[in-house]
Amino acid sequence: MTRAINFGAGPSALPLSVLEEAAQGLLNFKGTGIGIAEISHRSAEFGDFLTNLENLIRTQLNVPPTHSILFTQGGGCGQFSATVLNLLARHRLLHPELADEERTLDYVITGSWSKKAAEEARRLGGAKVNVAVDARPYSKDAKSFDNIPPHNAYTFSPDPALIYYCENETVDGVQFSNEDGAPTSFPFELLPPNTLQPIVADYSSSFMSRPIPRLADHAVIYAGAQKNIGPAGLTILIVRQDCIVDVDAAAKLGAVPVPLTMSYKTLADAKSLYNTPSVFSIYIAGLVLQRMKDQGGMPHYEEVNKRKAEKLYAVIKEGEEKGVFQAKVKEGAGRSWMNVVFDVLGEGALSKFISGAEAKGLKALKGHRSVGGVRASLYNAISEDQADQLIAYMKEYLAASTV
Numbered sequence: 001m002t003r004a005i006n007f008g009a010g011p012s013a014l015p016l017s018v019l020e021e022a023a024q025g026l027l028n029f030k031g032t033g034i035g036i037a038e039i040s041h042r043s044a045e046f047g048d049f050l051t052n053l054e055n056l057i058r059t060q061l062n063v064p065p066t067h068s069i070l071f072t073q074g075g076g077c078g079q080f081s082a083t084v085l086n087l088l089a090r091h092r093l094l095h096p097e098l099a100d101e102e103r104t105l106d107y108v109i110t111g112s113w114s115k116k117a118a119e120e121a122r123r124l125g126g127a128k129v130n131v132a133v134d135a136r137p138y139s140k141d142a143k144s145f146d147n148i149p150p151h152n153a154y155t156f157s158p159d160p161a162l163i164y165y166c167e168n169e170t171v172d173g174v175q176f177s178n179e180d181g182a183p184t185s186f187p188f189e190l191l192p193p194n195t196l197q198p199i200v201a202d203y204s205s206s207f208m209s210r211p212i213p214r215l216a217d218h219a220v221i222y223a224g225a226q227k228n229i230g231p232a233g234l235t236i237l238i239v240r241q242d243c244i245v246d247v248d249a250a251a252k253l254g255a256v257p258v259p260l261t262m263s264y265k266t267l268a269d270a271k272s273l274y275n276t277p278s279v280f281s282i283y284i285a286g287l288v289l290q291r292m293k294d295q296g297g298m299p300h301y302e303e304v305n306k307r308k309a310e311k312l313y314a315v316i317k318e319g320e321e322k323g324v325f326q327a328k329v330k331e332g333a334g335r336s337w338m339n340v341v342f343d344v345l346g347e348g349a350l351s352k353f354i355s356g357a358e359a360k361g362l363k364a365l366k367g368h369r370s371v372g373g374v375r376a377s378l379y380n381a382i383s384e385d386q387a388d389q390l391i392a393y394m395k396e397y398l399a400a401s402t403v
């Protein structure tokens with residue numbers, strides 16, 4: 001069987017060895033004689049699997065005991081709402097005397113997803129939305145998401161209920177750098193030195209691709225599984241325990257009521273089994289994370305993911321010098337390791353580039369409809385050799401375009 005190399009942004013590629021193992025699990029999960037899509041989520045075998053999945057995340061990301069790991073559904077968009085509702089409930093319990101218009105939610109807008117998250121917060125009400133920074137005025141054309149703004153651009157509220165950022169903007173290809181890329185990292189140092197800041201990070205498209213800087217300083221980190229670690233349907237949360245609050249007590253004080261399936265306390269109290277979880281997605285995520293651990297965990301993936309992205313940006317740069325390619329995100333200002341977006345210059349060049357790639361089995365490279373161009377997603381399941389095949393094709397394309 002020939003499999004294409006899938007550079008899609010999500011749902012995205014999964015490792016072949018995991019899919020082969022999962023095919024067996026669909027027939028017979030852990031020797032029970034019952035397939036994974038058929039077994040009770042309350043069975044001992046599934047319970048052990050879920051506990052192990054939590055451990056695989058906790059140990060590989062060094063999640064401290066102050067933070068709970070929860071599993072839910074509803075994806076990133078579900079968390080656009082859930083983070084607001086849970087943290088507004090927390091704020092209400094901390095400051096019952098404040099009126100809604102005296103509460104603020106701070107949003108850092110660096111791309112399409114954080115913009116959507118802020119829109120949902122506005123829609124839900126219960127507080128004012130303060131845009132702590134919008135990256136667009138700092139872009140090449142003053143209207144695109146192509147950068148992480150400089151630290152002097154941010155204005156945070158004095159005591160917000162939530163401070164929100166999206167670590168990796170999947171559509172635009174903008175990512176906050178690791179600590180070593182200090183000028184473009186999330187500006188933790190601009191916040192008052194309170195260890196219980198309500199910082200929320202959307203890690204949907206970069207979760208488990210490299211270590212999470214200052215993980216312990218976050219209130220909530222969340223990610224849908226469907227980029228780096230599994231099929232769609234599973235949403236992973238890392239929640240600091242002071243943010244797991246009694247939402248009904250907050251509602252009695254006037255907070256927006258929180259649906260039980262969205263309440264972090266419901267999830268925590270029920271050990272993520274309040275309602276039927278996405279068992280199959282959890283199963284694949286467990287297999288993927290075990291494989292990651294066996295291969296060397298975060299240090300290994302960080303190194304490989306960095307190298308894949310650097311090589312790809314290098315060939316784009318070669319193409320820029322020859323007027324063939326053009327990176328969309330500014331150099332040195334937060335280029336994503338996960339989603340590399342670029343234009344292919346010239347009349348009809350994009351479709352020629354894409355069809356040439358498809359003929360070589362390099363699939364799903366078309367950019368998001370809102371930004372166009374090419375988007376190569378280099379999630380964990382894309383091996384260095386597969387990334388090299390794309391780079392080799394781009395070099396060929398470049399040579400043919402410049403003769």
Ligand code: PLP
Binds near residue numbers: 077
């Ligand atoms: N946040 C980011 C960064 C995403 O990439 C996506 C989806 O691609 C979402 C949120 C929305 O996630 P979902 O489709 O799982 O609701």
